[in-house]
Amino acid sequence: VANSVIIIVFSILLIRFFHIQVYGHNKYKKRADNNRIRAIPTAAPRGVILDRYGQILVDNYPTYILTGLPNEMDNENWNFSVISACTAVDTAILIENFDRYFRGRFIPSRITRDLTFEQLSCIEEHKHELTGINYIQFPERSFPSGVNMSHVLGYVKEIDRSLLSNMVDFEQYDVGDLIGWQGIEKQYENQLRGKKGLAFLQVDAFGREVGAVKDINDIKPIPGKDVFTTIDLSLQKTLEKAMSSYKGIVLVTDPATGQILAFVSSPDFSPDIFTGNTTLRQWREIVNDPTKPLLNRITNGLYPPGSTLKMITAIALLEGGLTIEQNEEFECAGIYQFGDRVFKCWKVSGHGKVNLDQAITQSCNIFFYQAVQRISLNRFINLCRSFGFGSKTGIDLPNELAGLLP
Known part of the structure; x- marks a missing residue:
């Protein structure tokens, strides 16, 4: 009887072993791989922005980001x-960054960015002290063309947890990714944004990285698509220089x-202020600048149209039958009183x-007032x-204002 029980028990164990090792091989192998393999997203460079002749306006340059894996940091x-x-960044800021980008104990959390070669060398020298x-x-954005064009090119913004939670297409992004926030960067976000890749690393039972996975190939990131603009870089440079001491706009079509x-809204700002570590003081100086460099005066400034309305007034006088005789004259004495207000002519x-005809030729204000x-x-x-007054032009830049009509 005892022998029979032993045989039955061993038979059950053999059947169970066969079920696990043969029948359930793929299932349990997948579970084991999930425990020993860590997939690390690799950033895709954004597409390049070029002028009408293919000269680069916005490019990418490689920078370095320092990360910490919470599960492996023995002494934070x-x-x-x-x-x-090594970096001359205050410890409180490093801790704040680490906490802000924390997404789990087995996911690297960003500590600081834009490391120089000297800073990397210092960290390498102390690598044995770090865990x-x-x-x-x-890939960070760079601007090699020598022009600002800040209101056209726009800028990218780094996604944090708060922003990610409010995004409609949040599944396409992750904390720390860059997203177009203004200008062409925002308008053509879907085209400029690439597709992230994956690097597969092998980890031990404690979650520590021990090397690459030999039997799985990394998935390379796919760069974003380039965007060609209609801007003439040479003309843009000339006009930005000409407007450097003035407040106003120049639009050449x-x-x-x-x-x-050419698209110049002056004053503007250097677009690279939104890359790297712009300090709070620098940001406040820009925001509080009385000349309002952040204002795109072409698409967001609302101004009286001035003498352009004289042509529309002339058309209204002549259209659908004469509201005015062809040679009818009005007296211009340089001023015109209407009610309790006095209006002046430029002459x-x-x-x-x-x-x-003479009023149009000489742009006489008083004639058209009457x-x-x-x-x-x-x-x-x-x-x-x-x-087109009171309507948007349809320019492919975000946040255009339509203007006002009574």
Whole structure:
């Protein structure tokens, strides 16, 4: 009886072993691989932004990011003190960064970025004193063209946990990724953004990295697509230099196609302030600057259209039957009183008596102050709308304002 029980028990064990090792081989191998293999995302470089002739406006350059693996950091305070001595970054900032990017004990958390060669060398010298500390290469944005174009090119923003939680397409991004936040970088985010790759590393039972996985090939990142603009870099440089001491705009277009050849909103700012470690003081200086360099005066500035409305007024006077006689004249004495307000002509002495042709030629304010009163407000507003006033132009830049009409 005892022998029979032993045979039955061993038979059950053999059947169970066969089920686990043969029938369930793939299932348990996958579980084991998940325990011994760590997949590390590798950043994809964003696409390059170029001018109409292929000259580079925005490029990528390799920078280095220092990370810490929480599960392997035996003495965090000691690690941070050594890193602080090598990088000259305050320990409190390093700890703040580490906590901000923390996503789990087995996922590397960013400590600092934009490490110089000297800083990397110092960390390498003290590598035996550090635990769980590594550095990875990361493609940062660079601007080699010598122009600002900050309101056109825009900038990218680093995603943190707060931003990620409020994003609709959050599954496509991760904490620490870059996302287009303004300008072309934002408008063409889906085109410029590449697809991240994966590096497979083997880890031991304690979660420590012990080398590459031999039987699995890394998945290479796919760079983003390049964007060609209609900007003429040489013309852009010339106009930015000409406007460097002035506040205003210059917009040069090709009249045959409507393509924008130069786009200057002055004052502007250097687009590389949003790369690297811009200090709070530097950021406050830009935000509080009374000249408002962050304002895109072309797409977001609202200004009176001035004498361009004289042409629309002339069309309204002539369209659909004469509201004014062809040679009818109005007196311009340099000033015109309407109600309790006095309006002036640009020519202080006045133009004297002028008809419509002369008023257009000489851009006489007083003539049009008087003539416009013969047009109903609704008719005038509708005509303005037909010329695009009060509507967006459709320029491929985000956050364009439409303008105001009564």
